[in-house]
């Protein structure tokens with residue numbers, strides 16, 4: 001079965017994952033048969049899909065007509081034969097029990113067309129073992145969605161021992177058509193990629209507490225506020241369900257051996273039915289205060305231990321050819337919401353430090369889980385999972401710098417999983433990128449956009465901002481933002497901001513420093529800092545008023561409202577509003593137009609306008625000096641000649 005031939009899909013199971021996958025497939029335009037064993041289960045799943053589609057419509061993420069059409073494509077069924085008899089792909093999402101899944105495949109095999117592909121949504125079970133129940137093991141693979149499928153971008157596409165390349169390619173293409181990001185897991189290895197990193201992380205957190213080396217508060221403060229992960233390790237464990245984590249760990253222990261021995265603390269939690277959020281109590285008591293993580297209890301030794309354990313797993317995945325480093329990082333960023341992948345985090349800490357940490361702990365405890373993997377040792381010898389940094393090419397972790405042609409340097413904020421929020425590290429990258437583009441003679445305009453279609457930027461990363469915040473560090477952070485964004489405002493060439501989605505708080509302050517702003521219709525902008533008890537601290541109290549006037553700036557800041565792009569176009573903040581699909585094309589076109597302009601005149605115009613902000617006489621003086629300077633340049637001759645000859649000028653900046 002080729003991807004092009006896939007029209008109809010059966011999803012088996014209407015629970016959380018099943019109905020979520022059904023919704024995703026229906027939204028992508030497929031006819032979906034959703035099947036469960038009882039009418040009430042299928043009806044519940046169907047009701048949940050209807051609720052979710054209506055919510056998306058309410059939030060303007062699709063029209064009501066599109067929501068209704070997607071629901072119309074879903075057929076709820078109980079009869080297996082009816083569900084699978086003429087479908088192209090069967091995605092099975094029944095409970096995570098080998099026996100149940102095997103029974104389902106035995107039944108489905110009887111009725112499904114011979115060329116249909118079977119894809120199992122499992123987070124831990126062996127794809128190979130399941131595929132062998134069927135008569136089509138080569139047409140069988142894993143397709144692991146994350147919860148909730150509608151919101152989570154990642155799909156792990158897992159090769160069983162018998163999966164054919166064609167099957168894997170078709171399921172990857174299908175995942176892309178679902179507007180998801182597939183990551184190939186080349187081998188059927190317990191936990192695949194994301195759980196192979198997250199579950200040992202949660203286990204190690206438990207060991208740290210079990211052996212009295214740290215408290216829950218210290219571990220979670222380190223994880224959330226020092227490492228910048230979306231949740232503390234114990235918070236995550238409670239969220240996933242301590243029983244679910246333990247179950248995966250037991251399977252890893254059984255297949256992969258001693259290093260994955262579950263920590264007794266986790267076992268105790270499960271024995272006491274303290275399963276986490278779902279049971280009201282886990283490592284935190286959800287009926288009595290819930291998660292409460294101090295921002296300042298983190299410790300470097302805990303961070304080293306946790307990063308070392310994850311790096312060791314990365315080493316094992318690489319050495320066993322389960323996935324390459326880049327894919328591991330991408331999967332964990334998308335599936336776990338990590339700001340950086342585990343390999344990148346490990347490189348940042350330094351692999352030598354991590355190897356030392358593991359060796360010292362191994363020696364002190366004798367525990368197998370600290371034995372350094374060959375993959376980690378090799379990467380350490382190479383200077384990092386991504387090699388050593390000495391090769392000279394500029395590489396950024398939080399942004400992309402591209403050259404789309406015609407003398408435009410494109411900076412893309414690249415933290416789409418976190419709404420392109422601005423962290424101090426992103427600011428460092430941004431400052432370096434502006435310097436890089438300023439030094440490049442081939443670049444004459446900068447285009448600034450955000451990755452994905454949700455946000456240009458949702459502002460400061462509130463989570464990392466809260467970490468260890470003191471008045472002095474907050475002052476520093478504010479200055480850093482003012483100065484970094486100021487680099488764009490002051491840089492010698494025109495800057496165009498292409499805004500698609502949210503531009504809030506620091507995101508709007510960043511856009512304020514561009515020279516031109518073009519936004520898609522769906523964009524929403526605002527300065528919500530007053531809602532957080534803050535003020536716009538990255539230049540917002542000063543720069544916004546220069547563009548929209550003090551009255552409007554006060555309105556935007558004091559109301560803390562979100563404004564749509566058209567309204568801010570009326571305020572003079574947005575230069576042009578375009579339809580959603582044209583944003584990137586139009587923003588690049590504008591940047592390209594700017595890049596074709598006269599560079600010296602553009603630079604001096606920016607300088608004169610900046611100089612005149614506080615002192616009109618100073619501005620006028622810069623203007624007249626600039627005018628005098630320009631009159632003798634080749635570009636002026638070129639401009640005048642082109643005007644006289646009715647041609648287009650070719651400015652060279654001379």
Ligand SMILES: C/C=C/C(=O)SCCNC(=O)CCNC(=O)[C@H](O)C(C)(C)COP(=O)(O)OP(=O)(O)OC[C@H]1O[C@@H](n2cnc3c(N)ncnc32)[C@H](O)[C@@H]1OP(=O)(O)O
Pocket residue numbers: 230337417418419421458459460461462463481502504505506507528529532534535536537538
């Ligand atoms: C000096 C500068 C100061 C500042 O800039 S202060 C910050 C100003 N910005 C804000 O206050 C915006 C806060 N965010 C929001 O209001 C909403 O979000 C949005 C309107 C942007 C989007 O809403 P929705 O579509 O319902 O998505 P979602 O579930 O709220 O967000 C998706 C994920 O993105 C994370 N996120 C969004 N904004 C921030 C942020 N500013 N800092 C850190 N994380 C953020 C969320 O938490 C969540 O994450 P998960 O999926 O893990 O739950």
